[in-house]
Amino acid sequence: MYKYDQYDQAMVDARVEEFRDQTRRRIEGSLPEEQFRPLRLMNGLYLQLHAYMLRVAIPYGTLNGAQMHALADIAEKYDRGYGHFTTRQNIQYNWIKLEEAPDLLADLAKVEMHAIQTSGNCIRNISSDHFAGAAADELVDPRPYAEILRQWSSFHPEFSYLPRKFKIAVIASDTDRAAMRLHDIGIQIVKNDAGELGAAFYVGGGMGRTPMIAPCINGFVPLDQLITYTEACVRVWNRYGRRDNKYKARIKILVHELGAEEYTRQVEEEFAHMLEQGIEPPLAELERIRGYFQDPDFKTGLTDRADRSDPEFALWIDRNCHPHKAPGYVSATISLKPVGGIPGDASVEQMHLMADLATEYSFDECRVTHAQNIVLPHVEIGRLHELWTKLEAAGLGTPNLDRIDDIIACPGLDYCSLANARSIPVAQKISERFAANGKADELGQLKLKISGCINACGHHHAGHIGILGVDRKGVENYQLLLGGSEAEDTSLGKITGPGFNEDGIVDAVEKAADVYLANREEGERFLDTYRRIGMDPFKEALYG
Amino acid sequence: MAEELGVSPDAVQFRFRDDEMADHGMVTVDSFVEQSNAVAVRIEPGDDARELLPHLDRLALVEVNFPTFGDGRGYSSARILREAGYTGELRAVGEVLVDQIAYMRRCGFDAFAPDTPLNESDVEAAFARFPHVYQKTVDGVAPIWKLRRG
Amino acid sequence: MKILTGNDLKTGAVTWWDGQGWSLHVEDAVDVGDAADEIMGREESARRVNVPYAIEAELDGSGKVRPAHIKDRVRALGPTVRPDLTLKPAEPEALNWVI
Numbered sequence: 186m187y188k189y190d191q192y193d194q195a196m197v198d199a200r201v202e203e204f205r206d207q208t209r210r211r212i213e214g215s216l217p218e219e220q221f222r223p224l225r226l227m228n229g230l231y232l233q234l235h236a237y238m239l240r241v242a243i244p245y246g247t248l249n250g251a252q253m254h255a256l257a258d259i260a261e262k263y264d265r266g267y268g269h270f271t272t273r274q275n276i277q278y279n280w281i282k283l284e285e286a287p288d289l290l291a292d293l294a295k296v297e298m299h300a301i302q303t304s305g306n307c308i309r310n311i312s313s314d315h316f317a318g319a320a321a322d323e324l325v326d327p328r329p330y331a332e333i334l335r336q337w338s339s340f341h342p343e344f345s346y347l348p349r350k351f352k353i354a355v356i357a358s359d360t361d362r363a364a365m366r367l368h369d370i371g372i373q374i375v376k377n378d379a380g381e382l383g384a385a386f387y388v389g390g391g392m393g394r395t396p397m398i399a400p401c402i403n404g405f406v407p408l409d410q411l412i413t414y415t416e417a418c419v420r421v422w423n424r425y426g427r428r429d430n431k432y433k434a435r436i437k438i439l440v441h442e443l444g445a446e447e448y449t450r451q452v453e454e455e456f457a458h459m460l461e462q463g464i465e466p467p468l469a470e471l472e473r474i475r476g477y478f479q480d481p482d483f484k485t486g487l488t489d490r491a492d493r494s495d496p497e498f499a500l501w502i503d504r505n506c507h508p509h510k511a512p513g514y515v516s517a518t519i520s521l522k523p524v525g526g527i528p529g530d531a532s533v534e535q536m537h538l539m540a541d542l543a544t545e546y547s548f549d550e551c552r553v554t555h556a557q558n559i560v561l562p563h564v565e566i567g568r569l570h571e572l573w574t575k576l577e578a579a580g581l582g583t584p585n586l587d588r589i590d591d592i593i594a595c596p597g598l599d600y601c602s603l604a605n606a607r608s609i610p611v612a613q614k615i616s617e618r619f620a621a622n623g624k625a626d627e628l629g630q631l632k633l634k635i636s637g638c639i640n641a642c643g644h645h646h647a648g649h650i651g652i653l654g655v656d657r658k659g660v661e662n663y664q665l666l667l668g669g670s671e672a673e674d675t676s677l678g679k680i681t682g683p684g685f686n687e688d689g690i691v692d693a694v695e696k697a698a699d700v701y702l703a704n705r706e707e708g709e710r711f712l713d714t715y716r717r718i719g720m721d722p723f724k725e726a727l728y729g
Numbered sequence: 730m731a732e733e734l735g736v737s738p739d740a741v742q743f744r745f746r747d748d749e750m751a752d753h754g755m756v757t758v759d760s761f762v763e764q765s766n767a768v769a770v771r772i773e774p775g776d777d778a779r780e781l782l783p784h785l786d787r788l789a790l791v792e793v794n795f796p797t798f799g800d801g802r803g804y805s806s807a808r809i810l811r812e813a814g815y816t817g818e819l820r821a822v823g824e825v826l827v828d829q830i831a832y833m834r835r836c837g838f839d840a841f842a843p844d845t846p847l848n849e850s851d852v853e854a855a856f857a858r859f860p861h862v863y864q865k866t867v868d869g870v871a872p873i874w875k876l877r878r879g
Numbered sequence: 880m881k882i883l884t885g886n887d888l889k890t891g892a893v894t895w896w897d898g899q900g901w902s903l904h905v906e907d908a909v910d911v912g913d914a915a916d917e918i919m920g921r922e923e924s925a926r927r928v929n930v931p932y933a934i935e936a937e938l939d940g941s942g943k944v945r946p947a948h949i950k951d952r953v954r955a956l957g958p959t960v961r962p963d964l965t966l967k968p969a970e971p972e973a974l975n976w977v978i
Contacts, residue, residue, distance in 0.1 A: 342835035346801025
C-alpha cells in the first residue's frame with residue numbers, strides 16, 4: 186500500500202498545525218462559528234447529536250496493522266471505546282472534544298492518517314473495490330489511480346468551496362463492488378481495442394434526496410489525462426452548479442438538467458483547454474505510486490482445500506471467503522454485523538485484534554468495505570481455520586456476508602442530528618428475527634440497507650430491500666423499498682406503499698422475504714425474483 | 730449615472746505586484762464586453778469569466794467578488810483568466826478571510842480587499858502554512874509531483 | 880414551554896439553559912418564554928455555548944421537563960442502542976422516556 190514520502194508527511198503535518206491554529210482562534214473567539222464550521226468540516230469534525238463527531242479518512246478503504254492499532258488507540262484515548270466503520274470506507278468517532286481534536290489529528294499523522302476533506306463542500310474520500318489487488322476479475326489494481334486522485338484533490342485551491350460535497354469511486358473490474366455508478370464521478374479502468382488502459386468516466390450519480398445513476402460521459406480517457414479530465418468535470422460543475430438551493434446543488438442535478446450530452450460537451454471543451462495547461466502529473470508519477478501496489482510475495486504450492494469437518498467453519502468459508510487471483514489464497518470478510526449488534530461498530534479490543542490478524546494473516550493489510558465490514562485481502566486457505574477461531578472468539582466470525590443480516594445501516598437518530606428515525610434498532614430487530622426464523626440461509630444473497638433519513642447515508646436506494654426512516658408527526662415511521670442494486674446492474678429501489686412502525690417494518694421485511702421464497706425460480710436471488718415478478722405480489726402480501 | 734462599482738484602492742489590504750495600483754472605473758462583465766473603452770471589470774459569482782477572454786488585451790484590472798466566502802465560483806473565474814494569459818491585477822474582494830486567502834493566491838489573485846481588514850500576522854502565517862502543493866496551477870509553484878522528479 | 884439547548888464549545892457536550900448557566904441535564908432546563916433570542920445571542924457571543932437553539936418541551940406526569948420531539952429526547956439522554964453511554968446508564972426506564 187501507499188507510503189508517505191517526506192512531501193506527503195509534511196503536508197499532513199502542516200494541516201494538523203493549521204487546524205490547531207484555527208481551533209485556538211475559535212476557542213479564543215477571534216474566529217466565529219460560521220467561519221470555523223467549513224474549516225472543521227474539512228478536517229472531518231461535525232457537531233453532531235451528542236457531541237463532536239470525527240470522520241477519519243481511510244483512503245480507498247486500505248489500512249495496515251499499525252494504522253488499525255492507531256484507530257483503536259484513538260477510540261480509547263479520545264473517545265468511548267469504539268469506532269464506527271462507514272459506507273464510504275471511513276471510520277467515525279462519536280464523542281470527540283474540540284479541544285483535543287488537534288492532538289488526535291497529530292496522533293493520526295504519525296501513522297500517515299488524517300481526517301482531511303472527509304466532510305465539507307469539497308472532494309471527499311475516494312473509494313474503491315475492497316478486493317482490489319486480490320480479485321481475479323480485476324483488470325489492474327484500481328488503487329494507484331485512487332491515490333493519484335487523492336493527492337490531486339487534497340487542498341485543491343480551486344475546489345475547496347464547491348456547491349456541495351463531491352464523491353469519487355474508482356474500480357477496475359466489470360463487477361462493481363464500489364457502487365461506482367452512484368457517485369458524483371465513478372471511474373472504471375478499462376482496456377481499449379489496442380490493449381491500452383484508460384478510464385471510463387461516469388458522472389452525475391448519487392443517492393440522497395434524488396437518487397440518480399451516472400451516465401457514462403466518456404468511455405475512454407487515456408491514463409495520462411486522468412487528472413486533467415477530472416479537473417474539467419469538476420470545474421464545469423463548480424461554475425454552474427446551483428448555489429441557491431443546497432438540495433439541488435449536486436453534480437447529478439446539473440447533469441440531469443443540462444442533459445448528459447450538453448454537460449459532456451462543456452466538459453470536453455474545458456478539457457481541451459486544460460490539456461494546454463500541463464497540470465497532469467507525468468506517467469512516471471503514476472508508475473511510482475503503482476510501485477506501492479505490487480503483489481505481495483504470494484507463496485506457491487499451497488493447499489486449496491480447508492478442513493471442513495467443523496460445520497460452522499465450513500459455513501464461514503462458504504459465505505465469507507472470496508476467490509483470490511493467487512492459488513491457495515482467499516479474501517476473508519470479517520463481519521461487523523453480529524446478530525443483534527450495531528452494524529459497523531468495532532470495540533477497541535476488536536480493532537487491536539483485527540490489526541494483529543491483518544499483520545499475521547494478510548501481509549499486514551486490511552480493507553474497510555462500503556458495506557461496513559473488514560476484509561483481510563490475502564489469506565492462505567490452509568490458515569483459515571486458525572484465523573476463524575480467533576475471529577469467533579472475538580465476536581467477529583458471523584458467517585453472514587451479503588446475507589439478509591449483513592445489514593448496512595447509517596447511525597440514524599441514535600447518533601445523527603440529520604436523522605428522522607432510528608435505524609440501528611431496526612437493524613438489530615431484523616437480524617434477530619431472521620436468526621430466530623432460520624430463513625437467512627434459504628434467502629441467500631439479500632442486501633438490506635437502512636437509512637434514518639433522506640440523505641441516504643445507509644444507501645437504502647441501492648438495497649435489494651431498502652428501508653427509509655421518516656418522521657411522521659413526531660413518530661418514527663419506516664418506508665420499504667424493493668429492487669435497488671449497487672452493483673454493475675445498478676438500479677434504484679421502489680417504495681412499496683405506506684410506511685410502517687418499528688415492529689411493522691420488521692414484519693414487512695419478513696413478508697417480502699416470504700414472497701420471494703414462494704415465487705423464486707432456480708438460481709434466482711431476491712433481486713432477480715423481484716425484477717421478474719414485479720412489485721404487485723409484494724404489495725399484495727404487505728397490504729392485503 | 731452608472732452605479733459605482735469596485736472597491737476603493739484604500740480597501741486593498743494586501744497586494745503582491747510591483748506596478749502602481751491603478752484606480753480604474755469598473756464595470757460589470759456585460760458592460761465590459763459592450764464598452765470598448767472599459768479597462769476594469771468586476772466579476773460576480775454568476776458571471777462567466779470566459780466572456781472576457783476575447784478582450785484580455787484591454788483588461789487592466791479585474792475584481793472578483795466573494796459575497797460569501799463559501800461560494801467558490803470566484804476561484805474558477807480567477808484561474809480561468811490567468812490560464813488565458815491575463816497578467817494584470819486580479820483582486821479578491823468581499824468576504825475575503827484568513828483561512829481562504831492562500832487558496833485564492835494559488836488561483837491567481839494578487840491583491841486582496843477584504844470587507845473586514847484581516848490580522849496581518851495571521852495572513853502571513855496562512856501564506857507560509859503549507860511547505861508544498863499537490864496541484865499545478867497558475868501561481869508558478871512547482872507541485873510535489875514535479876519535486877519528486879528532482 | 881420553550882427551552883434552550885446547545886453544545887459546549889470545547890467539549891461538545893449537550894447542554895441546557897438552566898436560567899443561569901448551561902447544565903448537562905435536561906431536567907434543569909427552564910422555560911425561557913420570549914427571551915430565547917436574547918439569551919442565546921448573549922451566551923453564544925460569550926462562547927458559553929455553541930450553536931444554541933430553542934425547542935418545545937413540556938412537563939411530564941411527574942413534573943419533569945420532556946422535550947417534545949424524539950430527536951431532542953435522544954439528544955438529552957444518549958444513544959438508545961448504547962444505554963451504557965447515556966447519561967442514565969443504570970436506569971432501564973430512561974429508554975421509555977425517550978421513545
